[in-house]
Amino acid sequence: xxxxxxxxxxxxxxxxxxxxxxxxxxxxxxxxxxxxxxxxxxxxxxxxxxxxxxxxxxxxxxxxxxxxxxxxxxxxxxxxxxxxxxxxxxxxxxxxxxxxxxxxxxxxxxxxxxxxxxxxxxxxxxxxxxxxxxxxxxxxxxxxxxxxxxxxxxxxxxxxxxxxxxxxxxxxxxxxxxxxxxxxxxxxxxxxxxxxxxxx
Amino acid sequence: xxxxxxxxxxxxxxxxxxxxxxxxxxxxxxxxxxxxxxxxxxxxxxxxxxxxxxxxxxxxxxxxxxxxxxxxxxxxxxxxxxxxxxxxxxxxxxxxxxxxxxxxxxxxxxxxxxxxxxxxxxxxxxxxxxxxxxxxxxxxxxxxxxxxxxxxxxxxxxxxxxxxxxxxxxxxxxxxxxxxxxxx
Numbered sequence: 001x002x003x004x005x006x007x008x009x010x011x012x013x014x015x016x017x018x019x020x021x022x023x024x025x026x027x028x029x030x031x032x033x034x035x036x037x038x039x040x041x042x043x044x045x046x047x048x049x050x051x052x053x054x055x056x057x058x059x060x061x062x063x064x065x066x067x068x069x070x071x072x073x074x075x076x077x078x079x080x081x082x083x084x085x086x087x088x089x090x091x092x093x094x095x096x097x098x099x100x101x102x103x104x105x106x107x108x109x110x111x112x113x114x115x116x117x118x119x120x121x122x123x124x125x126x127x128x129x130x131x132x133x134x135x136x137x138x139x140x141x142x143x144x145x146x147x148x149x150x151x152x153x154x155x156x157x158x159x160x161x162x163x164x165x166x167x168x169x170x171x172x173x174x175x176x177x178x179x180x181x182x183x184x185x186x187x188x189x190x191x192x193x194x195x196x197x198x199x200x
Numbered sequence: 201x202x203x204x205x206x207x208x209x210x211x212x213x214x215x216x217x218x219x220x221x222x223x224x225x226x227x228x229x230x231x232x233x234x235x236x237x238x239x240x241x242x243x244x245x246x247x248x249x250x251x252x253x254x255x256x257x258x259x260x261x262x263x264x265x266x267x268x269x270x271x272x273x274x275x276x277x278x279x280x281x282x283x284x285x286x287x288x289x290x291x292x293x294x295x296x297x298x299x300x301x302x303x304x305x306x307x308x309x310x311x312x313x314x315x316x317x318x319x320x321x322x323x324x325x326x327x328x329x330x331x332x333x334x335x336x337x338x339x340x341x342x343x344x345x346x347x348x349x350x351x352x353x354x355x356x357x358x359x360x361x362x363x364x365x366x367x368x369x370x371x372x373x374x375x376x377x378x379x380x381x382x383x384x
Contacts, residue, residue: 090272092271092273093271093273095275099320103316128275129275130275185273187310188316189310191313192312
């Protein structure tokens with residue numbers, strides 16, 4: 001009996017190896033999600049610099065809804081939309097912002113991270129970035145899907161959001177917009193320089 | 201049963217690994233990369249460099265250079281930063297200090313981002329920037345962090361003597377393994 005178990009195990013191992021080896025196994029192209037190089041920007045902005053930022057309230061990882069207008073008169077707000085959890089560039093954009101808490105605070109700013117993922121996905125993702133999660137509120141624009149992204153004009157046709165930065169001053173006025181090429185990451189320095197300019 | 205299944209799983213990973221891009225490996229010629237970024241006088245002196253750059257890796261006054269490929273945005277590099285600082289301290293205290301130098305290259309990072317990382321983690325060894333991923337491309341697109349050790353002792357050729365992916369377990373042991381590689 002043990003002999004058969006060993007034989008079947010070896011056959012199973014061989015089969016798995018054949019399937020796993022990329023040079024041997026032919027996986028049908030339609031079964032593999034190929035993004036290729038994504039269209040840099042795939043939406044049309046609904047707002048411009050100088051306008052009042054559209055208000056919204058979204059559920060956060062912390063369990064409470066966060067309303068944009070609650071920061072009026074208190075903090076500058078940096079909104080960072082990123083396309084999706086567990087994707088390469090997004091996964092190393094927020095960890096950079098996570099170690100830069102002092103830079104945001106020195107400039108009297110709060111960062112709000114938004115994706116169109118659901119809360120459990122965001123929870124798992126932010127724990128992967130940092131064991132204790134991230135210091136800034138992460139908001140879920142999952143349901144109704146992409147409603148806030150649509151409001152700002154950064155909802156892509158595939159249901160993800162643009163990689164976009166909006167900086168809103170304490171009066172609620174939009175002072176900076178960067179709808180970034182989705183394939184690259186915005187420079188943290190640019191965000192901090194813009195905040196310093198607002199605070200002058 | 202478990203033994204055979206374990207063997208199967210390990211084999212799967214070995215085969216599956218072939219699908220990923222390969223960074224420069226031990227024994228391969230290493231490109232003479234161009235280094236840019238602000239350095240203090242002490243950091244320039246450590247590497248035996250002058251002026252404001254850019255510099256070539258061959259300009260470094262040493263027999264070997266350890267290059268950490270990192271990114272300010274990479275959570276593993278952030279977690280690894282204290283260990284790399286310990287590696288630098290251990291290297292400075294060792295007899296190999298004059299022969300083996302340590303530098304970091306922030307791939308996809310601007311000067312601002314590299315300086316921020318330097319300040320955040322109190323990094324004393326020289327860090328260079330690679331905003332357009334040019335160095336990253338030249339060295340075979342490694343993940344971050346990745347450590348190369350390059351032999352600079354030959355006149356016209358740079359040789360990769362060590363290529364290590366991921367986080368080190370222990371800085372002192374890691375240094376010993378690099379020193380061993382330098383002797384061969």
